[in-house]
Each structure stands twice: as C-alpha cells, then as structure tokens.
Amino acid sequence: MADTECSTVKTTCPYCGVGCGISVSKDTEAGFKISGDMAHPANKGLLCSKGAALADTLGRKGRLLAPEINRKSVEWETALNKIATGFQEIIDIYGPDAVAFYVSGQLLTEDYYVANKLMKGFIGAANIDTNSRLCMSSSVAGHKRAFGSDTVPGCYEDLELADLVVLTGSNAAWCHPVLYQRLVAAKTTRPNMKVIVIDPRQTATSDCADLHLPIKPGTDAVLFNGLLTHLKKQQKFDDHFTNKFCDGLDATVATAEATAPNVEFVANVCCLDAKDVLEFYAYFEKTEKAMTLYSQGINQSSSGTDKVNSILNCHLVTGRIGRPGMGPFSLTGQPNAMGGREVGGLANQLAAHMEIDNSDHRELVQKFWQSPTIACKPGLAAVDLFDAVYAGDVKAIWIMGTNPAVSMPNNSRVRQALKKCKMVVVSDCEQNTDTADFADVLLPALAWGEKDGTVTNSERRISRQRPFVPAPRNAKPDWWIISEVAKRLGHVSAFKYQSSAEIFREHALLSGHQNNATRDFDISSLSTLTQSEYDDLAPIQWPVTDEQPKGTARLLGTGAFFTPGKKAVLVPVSPQPPEHLPTPEYPLILNTGRIRDQWHTMTRTGKSGILSAHRPEPYAEIHPIDAKLSKIRDRELITLETLWGKMVARATISPYQKQGSIFVPIHWNDQYASNGLVDALVSPATDPISKQPEFKYTPVAIRRFATTWKAFVLSRTHINFCDKANAATYWVSARANNSWRYEIAGEQHYDNKSELVRNLFPKSIFDNSWLEFEDVARGNYRGAQIVDDQLIKCIFISNLSDLPARDWLQTLFSEPAISSENRACLLSGLPPKNQKDTGPLICACFGVGAKTIIDAIENKQLATTDQIGEALFAGTNCGSCLPEITSILSNTASA
Ligand SMILES: Nc1nc2c(c(=O)[nH]1)N[C@H]1C(S)=C(S)[C@@H](COP(=O)(O)OP(=O)(O)OC[C@H]3O[C@@H](n4cnc5c(=O)[nH]c(N)nc54)[C@H](O)[C@@H]3O)O[C@H]1N2
Ligand SMILES: Nc1nc2c(c(=O)[nH]1)N[C@H]1C(S)=C(S)[C@@H](COP(=O)(O)OP(=O)(O)OC[C@H]3O[C@@H](n4cnc5c(=O)[nH]c(N)nc54)[C@H](O)[C@@H]3O)O[C@H]1N2
Ligand code: SF4
Ligand SMILES: [Mo]
Numbered sequence: 001m002a003d004t005e006c007s008t009v010k011t012t013c014p015y016c017g018v019g020c021g022i023s024v025s026k027d028t029e030a031g032f033k034i035s036g037d038m039a040h041p042a043n044k045g046l047l048c049s050k051g052a053a054l055a056d057t058l059g060r061k062g063r064l065l066a067p068e069i070n071r072k073s074v075e076w077e078t079a080l081n082k083i084a085t086g087f088q089e090i091i092d093i094y095g096p097d098a099v100a101f102y103v104s105g106q107l108l109t110e111d112y113y114v115a116n117k118l119m120k121g122f123i124g125a126a127n128i129d130t131n132s133r134l135c136m137s138s139s140v141a142g143h144k145r146a147f148g149s150d151t152v153p154g155c156y157e158d159l160e161l162a163d164l165v166v167l168t169g170s171n172a173a174w175c176h177p178v179l180y181q182r183l184v185a186a187k188t189t190r191p192n193m194k195v196i197v198i199d200p201r202q203t204a205t206s207d208c209a210d211l212h213l214p215i216k217p218g219t220d221a222v223l224f225n226g227l228l229t230h231l232k233k234q235q236k237f238d239d240h241f242t243n244k245f246c247d248g249l250d251a252t253v254a255t256a257e258a259t260a261p262n263v264e265f266v267a268n269v270c271c272l273d274a275k276d277v278l279e280f281y282a283y284f285e286k287t288e289k290a291m292t293l294y295s296q297g298i299n300q301s302s303s304g305t306d307k308v309n310s311i312l313n314c315h316l317v318t319g320r321i322g323r324p325g326m327g328p329f330s331l332t333g334q335p336n337a338m339g340g341r342e343v344g345g346l347a348n349q350l351a352a353h354m355e356i357d358n359s360d361h362r363e364l365v366q367k368f369w370q371s372p373t374i375a376c377k378p379g380l381a382a383v384d385l386f387d388a389v390y391a392g393d394v395k396a397i398w399i400m401g402t403n404p405a406v407s408m409p410n411n412s413r414v415r416q417a418l419k420k421c422k423m424v425v426v427s428d429c430e431q432n433t434d435t436a437d438f439a440d441v442l443l444p445a446l447a448w449g450e451k452d453g454t455v456t457n458s459e460r461r462i463s464r465q466r467p468f469v470p471a472p473r474n475a476k477p478d479w480w481i482i483s484e485v486a487k488r489l490g491h492v493s494a495f496k497y498q499s500s501a502e503i504f505r506e507h508a509l510l511s512g513h514q515n516n517a518t519r520d521f522d523i524s525s526l527s528t529l530t531q532s533e534y535d536d537l538a539p540i541q542w543p544v545t546d547e548q549p550k551g552t553a554r555l556l557g558t559g560a561f562f563t564p565g566k567k568a569v570l571v572p573v574s575p576q577p578p579e580h581l582p583t584p585e586y587p588l589i590l591n592t593g594r595i596r597d598q599w600h601t602m603t604r605t606g607k608s609g610i611l612s613a614h615r616p617e618p619y620a621e622i623h624p625i626d627a628k629l630s631k632i633r634d635r636e637l638i639t640l641e642t643l644w645g646k647m648v649a650r651a652t653i654s655p656y657q658k659q660g661s662i663f664v665p666i667h668w669n670d671q672y673a674s675n676g677l678v679d680a681l682v683s684p685a686t687d688p689i690s691k692q693p694e695f696k697y698t699p700v701a702i703r704r705f706a707t708t709w710k711a712f713v714l715s716r717t718h719i720n721f722c723d724k725a726n727a728a729t730y731w732v733s734a735r736a737n738n739s740w741r742y743e744i745a746g747e748q749h750y751d752n753k754s755e756l757v758r759n760l761f762p763k764s765i766f767d768n769s770w771l772e773f774e775d776v777a778r779g780n781y782r783g784a785q786i787v788d789d790q791l792i793k794c795i796f797i798s799n800l801s802d803l804p805a806r807d808w809l810q811t812l813f814s815e816p817a818i819s820s821e822n823r824a825c826l827l828s829g830l831p832p833k834n835q836k837d838t839g840p841l842i843c844a845c846f847g848v849g850a851k852t853i854i855d856a857i858e859n860k861q862l863a864t865t866d867q868i869g870e871a872l873f874a875g876t877n878c879g880s881c882l883p884e885i886t887s888i889l890s891n892t893a894s895a
Contacts, residue, residue, distance in 0.1 A: 023036070083398070083485050084489050096125035099127065103401060127380055131402040163287045165183060177878065178878075220297070521543070522543040617649075681698060757772075
C-alpha cells in the first residue's frame with residue numbers, strides 16, 4: 001500500500017489527534033482526490049474542513065528543497081558534517097547538557113524514537129523536549145500520578161455509548177471536529193444523552209450542549225472538587241472499587257470538602273449559577289455511563305496537573321473508568337502526540353513509557369540499545385530549555401517539526417535566545433517560517449504524503465501514514481537525517497537504519513522487553529512485522545500483545561494499575577489561582593486557542609484559499625461591556641498589551657465571550673501579519689509538576705489602534721508588505737482562490753490617497769491598465785489593474801467609512817476574462833444587480849457564504865440545518881460549519 005504508483009493509498013490525516021483515516025486517489029494528471037477512509041475506525045469516512053482541503057497543501061510551492069547553511073543551498077554531506085562537528089565541539093568543551101533537541105508531536109513515531117535514542121542513549125543527556133510539553137504534559141503528569149502510567153483508559157466508542165458527556169476546556173467542534181460530529185450523531189440517535197460544556201466562552205462546541213457552564217477562567221479544580229464533595233454527600237462512591245483499587249481516598253475527600261464544601265461556594269468561586277452547578281452535579285451523580293473529555297482549557301494552566309487529577313478523582317471514586325461508555329478522556333492535540341509519549345519524547349521520560357529516574361529502567365534501556373551511556377537525570381522542559389539557550393548554557397539546539405518562534409510563550413525572549421545561540425539547526429518542510437529565520441543550518445524534511453511511518457491518535461490507535469507523492473529529490477525523512485548525524489557523531493551501528501519499518505520493529509521490541517505486564521505500553525506483537533506486514537498494518541489500539549493480538553480498546557477498568565502497589569492514587573487537590581492575576585493596568589484576561597480552519601502556525605493550512613476564508617485576519621473576541629468600557633467598536637483595530645509584549649488585532653465584539661476575558665487565536669505569525677503574534681503576549685508561567693505553560697490566562701490591556709486610513713488589496717500575485725512598513729503600519733495577508741487578500745492600515749496622513757497607492761505598488765503598474773477613482777474630500781480611493789481583460793489587482797482605501805465586502809470582488813479573480821458588466825461595477829465594489837454577494841464563507845467544503853444562507857432561509861422559509869443542507873449542500877460534508885449555520889438560523893429567525 002506504500003506503492004507511490006498505487007491508484008488508491010490509505011493514510012492518516014496529519015492534523016489533529018482524532019487521527020482520521022484518509023483515502024487518496026489520483027484525480028487528474030496533477031491533482032489528488034482526498035476522501036475519508038470508510039474503513040478507518042476513527043472517522044468511518046468522515047473528514048473535517050482541514051482534512052478535506054489537504055490537497056490544497058500539497059505541491060512544491062514554499063517548500064524547502066535543499067539543505068541550507070546561512071540561507072545558502074549546500075550538499076547534504078556539508079550540512080550533516082557541519083551539524084555533527086558543531087555538536088561534537090560543544091559537547092567536548094561543555095558536556096552533553098550544552099546541546100538540545102526540541103522536537104514535535106508532528107513527527108512520526110519512528111522519527112521521534114530515533115531522536116530520543118540519540119539524545120538519551122548516545123549523547124547521554126536528556127535535553128530533548130517537545131512541543132507536546134505545551135500541549136499534553138499536564139495530562140501525562142496527571143495520568144502518571146493517578147494510574148502510575150500515562151494511560152488513556154477509554155476509546156472513541158465510549159463517547160457514543162455514554163449517557164452523559166462532559167467537555168471541559170475543549171472546543172472539539174473546531175479542534176476535534178470528526179469526533180465532535182460522532183458525538184452529535186450519537187446524541188441525535190439517543191436524545192436522552194446529555195452533553196455539558198464547561199468553557200468561559202460560548203463556542204461552537206456548546207451548540208450541542210444541554211448545559212453550558214461559562215466558568216470563571218482558571219477555576220475548574222474548584223468545580224471538580226465540588227463534584228467530589230457532592231458525590232460523597234450523595235453516597236455515590238463505588239466503595240468496592242475504592243477499597244480494592246484506590247489509595248488516598250480520605251485525604252482527597254477531606255481536601256475537596258475543605259476547598260469546595262458546597263454548591264453555593266463553588267458557584268460563587270466559579271462565577272456560575274448555583275442552579276447550573278447543581279444540575280451538572282446531579283447529572284453526574286445519577287449517570288453511570290459518564291465521560292469527561294478535556295483538553296487545553298485544563299492542561300494549559302499553572303495548575304494543569306492538579307486540574308487533571310481533580311477530574312480523574314471523580315471518575316475513580318465512582319469506579320467509572322475503563323468500562324464502555326465511561327471514563328476520563330484526554331483529547332490529544334497533534335497527530336502524533338501519543339506516539340511521542342510512547343517513545344519518551346519528553347525530557348523527563350525514557351522510552352516505551354519508562355522513567356529516567358528509575359535505575360532499573362535506565363539499565364534496561366541502555367542494555368537494549370547497547371549504548372555507551374544513558375541520561376541519568378531529566379532534561380530541561382521547553383520553557384526552561386529556551387531560558388537555558390538564552391542564558392548561554394545550551395549552546396546548540398536542533399528544532400524539528402515545530403515553530404517555537406511562534407508557538408512558545410513570551411516568544412520575543414525565545415527569539416532573542418535563538419538569535420544568541422551558537423548553533424541553531426531547523427528541520428522543516430517549509431522554506432520560510434519564523435523559526436527558520438534563526439537557523440544556521442536548515443534541513444528539508446519529507447512532508448505529509450511523502451513520509452512513511454506511524455502515528456498514534458487519542459484513543460491509543462496506531463495508524464500508518466503512507467506516501468503517495470514522489471518526494472522532492474533532496475528532502476529526506478526525519479529519521480534518516482537524525483541517523484546520519486548520529487553516525488557522524490560516531491554511533492554507526494546503532495543508527496544504521498534502512499527503513500521506518502526497521503525502526504518500528506525495534507520500538508515495538510523495546511516496549512515488550514522485560515515488560516511482564518509491568519508497563520502499560522506494550523506492542524511487542526508488532527515487533528516481528530515484515531516490511532509488507534508493516535506496509536499493510538491496519539489501525540490498531542495498543543497494547544498489542546500475545547494475549548491481545550487484535551489490540552485493546554479499554555484499560556484500567558479491572559483495577560490493574562501501574563503504581564508499585566497496583567492501586568490507583570487519588571490525589572488531594574488544593575485549587576490554585578493562575579500565576580498572574582489581572583491588575584488595574586492589565587485588567588482583562590487573555591485566553592488563546594484555535595480557529596476552525598487553521599492549523600497552528602499556518603505553514604500548511606495557510607496555503608489553502610478555502611481554509612483561509614473563514615477567519616482571514618487575527619482577531620480579538622471581546623464582550624460588549626468590555627468593548628464599551630474601552631470605547632472600542634466592532635471591527636476596529638486594537639492593540640493588546642501585556643507585561644510581555646504587544647500585538648494588533650481586529651476587534652470582534654461578541655456576547656458569546658465571557659465578560660473580563662479576551663480570546664485571540666494562536667495562528668498568525670510574521671509570514672502572515674505585521675503584528676499578529678499572540679505568544680509575544682503570553683506569560684511564561686508554567687505548572688510546577690508538568691512544566692506546561694499557562695497559555696489560557698495572561699492579564700492584558702486593550703485599546704484602540706488609531707490609524708488614519710484603512711484599505712484592502714486583492715491581488716493575483718503575492719505582495720510583500722514587510723518592505724512597506726513605512727506606508728502600511730498594519731498588514732495581514734491571506735491566501736484566496738486564485739488571489740491573495742491583504743487588509744492594511746496606516747498611521748501616516750495622506751491628502752491624496754493616490755500618493756499612498758504609489759508608495760505601495762511599483763511605479764510600472766500605473767499605466768493605462770490602471771483604473772482609479774478618488775474622492776479627496778472624503779478620503780476614499782479605489783483602483784484596479786486590468787491586463788488583457790484579466791483583473792490583476794485592486795485596492796479600496798477609506799479614512800473612516802466602511803469598505804465594501806471582499807467576497808464578490810474575490811470571485812472576479814476566478815474569471816478567465818472579466819465581463820464588461822463586472823468591469824463596470826468593479827470600482828463600486830458591488831456586484832451588478834443580477835449577481836449576489838455571497839457574504840463571508842461559512843461552509844468551507846462547498847464554498848457557501850453567510851449571505852447565501854440567510855437569503856435561502858428568508859426566501860425558501862428554511863427552518864432547520866437539514867433543510868439548508870438540502871437546498872445549498874452547506875454543512876452536508878464535514879459538518880464543521882453546522883454550529884455556525886445553527887447560529888445564523890436562530891439570528892435570522894429572531895431578526
Ligand atoms: N482547527 C484546529 N484544530 C486543532 C488544532 C489547530 O491548530 N486548529 N490544534 C490541535 C492541537 S495541537 C491541540 S492541543 C488541540 C486543542 O484543542 P482544544 O483544547 O479544544 O482547543 P483550544 O482552542 O486551545 O482551547 C479549548 C478551550 O479552552 C477554553 N478555556 C480557556 N480557559 C479555560 C478555563 O479556565 N476552563 C475551561 N474549562 N476552559 C477554558 C477556551 O475558551 C477554548 O474554547 O486542537 C487540535 N486541533
Ligand atoms: N498562545 C498559545 N500558544 C500555543 C498554544 C495555545 O493554545 N495558545 N498551543 C500550544 C500547542 S498545544 C501546540 S501543539 C503548539 C503548536 O505549535 P508548533 O508546533 O510550533 O506549530 P506548527 O505550525 O504545527 O509547527 C510545525 C512545524 O513543523 C513543520 N513540519 C510539518 N511536518 C513536518 C515533518 O514531518 N518534519 C519536519 N521536520 N517538519 C515538519 C511545519 O512546516 C511547521 O513549521 O503551539 C502551542 N502554543
Ligand atoms: S478531525 Fe479533521 S483535522 Fe482531525 S484528523 Fe480528522 S480530518 Fe484531520
Ligand atoms: Mo497541541
């Protein structure tokens with residue numbers, strides 16, 4: 001199945017932790033048809049908007065196609081030698097702790113295994129950490145404290161079997177869309193199933209909720225301690241389970257009762273309605289089949305580990321774990337967050353779920369690897385690691401598959417650290433990323449569709465990523481790159497891998513080595529796969545052992561925990577406030593997270609016009625009262641400022657936001673915006689146990705960003721506004737179909753906007769192909785370039801009044817020749833009478849805009865999402881937009 005000539009290849013989506021199966025077939029000469037794999041148990045044929053648009057992200061545009069040293073192409077040999085020599089020199093003088101790897105949950109398990117082996121077993125230090133530190137480390141630490149192992153007890157099917165599903169700190173409708181659609185489908189079939197969403201904001205996920213608890217940010221531990229107190233009071237503990245399988249009950253209950261004594265107290269601390277809190281508690285109390293799904297609203301906190309344990313405690317005391325339809329469930333973010341945990345990619349793990357500070361484990365792994373040395377103490381976790389780079393203690397860093405110049409908190413300091421660092425190596429697929437700007441050596445890695453290996457999803461299911469496009473000649477698999485450097489560091493025999501299958505077998509063998517059921521992660525049955533069995537490997541859930549050759553759906557339900565005493569540990573949780581609290585100077589709370597159609601730092605989804613249309617600009621969601629207090633109007637540009645940094649974003653006033661909080665998406669960076677980096681603002685506070693950063697809570701101040709003019713540009717070719725900072729102080733670029741869209745604004749005053757336009761564009765375009773109209777008195781300007789009847793560019797500028805909508809104008813770039821009717825209307829910005837503006841994009845799969853939906857609701861009297869689907873197809877493919885269609889329906893009905 002890995003045959004690149006094959007007409008259909010089954011592979012796995014490279015985005016979120018749902019881990020959907022994908023079928024790829026050759027569509028036309030040039031293109032590929034991407035569809036959901038009907039046979040994959042995670043998605044059964046479904047895909048979300050990002051998965052469905054994967055074909056847009058393929059191709060060589062923007063790819064890094066050769067190794068580079070100081071931005072000049074070099075041969076592989078030169079680059080590899082440079083890295084090996086550089087690392088060796090530093091190790092010789094300063095010791096192994098002076099070098100580091102910073103890796104990623106977007107690497108394949110095989111890549112990750114080799115990176116970890118090189119650092120911990122051969123360089124002999126543990127300074128390898130991963131972006132999973134920013135993502136899942138509180139879950140890992142919570143699991144380990146409670147279960148003695150990093151075990152996700154349940155599986156996706158449990159969601160469908162549950163009678164109560166609680167989602168806390170998760171916007172699954174946008175971040176785990178296919179799983180969310182499975183939940184919605186289950187609830188439609190069994191309307192008695194209850195869904196409760198706990199999130200300060202009302203999100204697309206709360207759309208299907210019977211109850212939404214707009215919790216005060218940071219107070220989840222109080223809410224779940226209160227639930228424990230309530231369950232105790234109602235005598236709902238499973239005494240058999242707790243007596244036989246749990247330690248620490250009395251202290252845990254006492255702490256919960258002391259810190260969350262009753263519903264009124266909890267409601268007060270969490271700023272919730274007591275009635276709602278009681279309703280949540282009562283549902284949980286009476287529902288045996290209860291699941292609690294959680295993600296970054298829980299993990300990314302300076303007390304994230306405790307929050308995780310406060311949830312696990314409630315499931316353990318009721319014995320609701322590891323049985324069908326019940327249990328705590330950590331929704332993992334990245335496609336291979338779980339694979340990284342399996343190979344021990346965090347600085348405090350070893351490999352195959354073993355521990356660095358366990359001498360038996362160290363000896364076992366060292367013997368297995370036949371390595372000269374083994375790390376004997378945990379290495380530095382991400383935030384500390386970049387601090388050590390800043391301090392000069394770590395002198396060489398190799399970054400693979402992650403973009404820390406964008407995604408790390410307090411990232412101006414991270415950038416300074418990279419700037420000062422003696423040797424920065426970056427392995428990436430893309431030529432231009434914010435992190436690549438700091439690289440001394442840049443290495444081209446294989447991208448999705450080219451690379452070959454395995455990933456593990458949130459339910460412990462290992463799936464194959466298979467290649468289906470020929471790789472660029474000079475791009476290499478990450479495992480190959482790491483192994484080549486390892487060989488040059490003198491470790492030839494341990495790194496002479498020829499294929500990812502060979503690495504997988506070694507990883508599987510280690511998992512079962514002297515295991516004897518002492519460690520949860522065991523895939524020893526897969527250690528003898530031949531190349532063709534590996535190629536054909538069907539998705540399977542670990543453990544996979546001789547006893548469980550077909551994999552294992554659920555764990556821990558029978559009480560076999562992995563602590564020394566084999567019992568689960570209930571952890572007393574004393575709720576802590578966030579590290580930095582609002583002050584009069586920084587009175588609001590900055591909350592950060594994801595949007596539906598972008599993936600992280602946009603290096604791939606940013607290439608898709610359809611994915612960039614949904615939210616084309618960095619924005620800050622503000623509650624109407626906070627907006628009023630700050631004298632900010634909807635759609636105005638604002639500055640957000642914290643103790644750590646500043647950014648500019650578009651104000652979006654929304655009653656769905658919690659008063660006192662601002663939500664800003666994480667995705668924009670220097671490639672796409674002049675000043676859109678939210679992590680420049682985020683505090684570097686971390687959880688003391690997991691070291692996971694507090695991305696969801698930084699005190700912030702907002703104010704209007706005063707500009708004298710604003711504009712948008714649509715252009716067939718890319719324009720680099722970085723070079724035009726003197727004219728446009730604010731710019732954002734977004735890919736569109738057959739064009740680019742730019743929102744720009746400036747502080748400098750121009751009497752004539754034609755002068756401004758001539759500062760922005762090359763003089764050569766102002767010939768008779770340029771049409772323009774200027775109303776000097778009102779400060780309005782409109783111009784367009786038409787060459788050979790093709791629209792090349794247009795710009796609309798205004799001082800104060802609103803600019804026309806972009807949607808209709810954008811469609812003109814898809815016309816081979818602009819019609820005379822459209823040409824006549826062009827500078828008005830409005831479609832001719834017989835054409836309609838579709839409005840902002842809602843359904844990415846079928847390209848349906850908001851205005852089209854509103855028109856259909858009004859004209860055809862549509863009342864349900866099903867009817868809209870029938871009439872317009874909107875929402876009928878991936879369903880990611882259904883929550884938005886529902887909200888359009890209710891707004892149109894109330895209007
Ligand atoms: N579209 C898209 N999907 C993605 C990704 C992406 O980049 N784009 N990234 C993937 C990755 S790596 C990850 S880690 C996941 C993350 O998936 P999620 O964790 O679901 O996503 P976030 O938007 O980071 O945050 C979830 C919610 O936490 C809420 N929250 C903030 N503070 C609190 C609080 O104190 N308590 C509670 N209960 N909630 C709070 C936020 O308002 C937000 O709605 O998404 C994955 N899926
Ligand atoms: N404020 C705030 N910040 C956050 C978060 C938040 O909620 N709020 N969330 C955090 C979380 S949970 C996460 S996971 C991080 C994500 O943050 P990052 O990991 O920095 O984001 P990505 O854009 O996914 O970066 C992946 C990089 O690897 C490249 N790449 C893709 N595939 C491969 C490959 O196979 N090999 C190699 N070598 N390179 C590859 C891509 O081009 C890209 O440059 O952001 C974190 N930062
Ligand atoms: S839900 Fe979407 S992003 Fe996540 S794996 Fe499935 S298709 Fe990919
Ligand atoms: Mo993540």
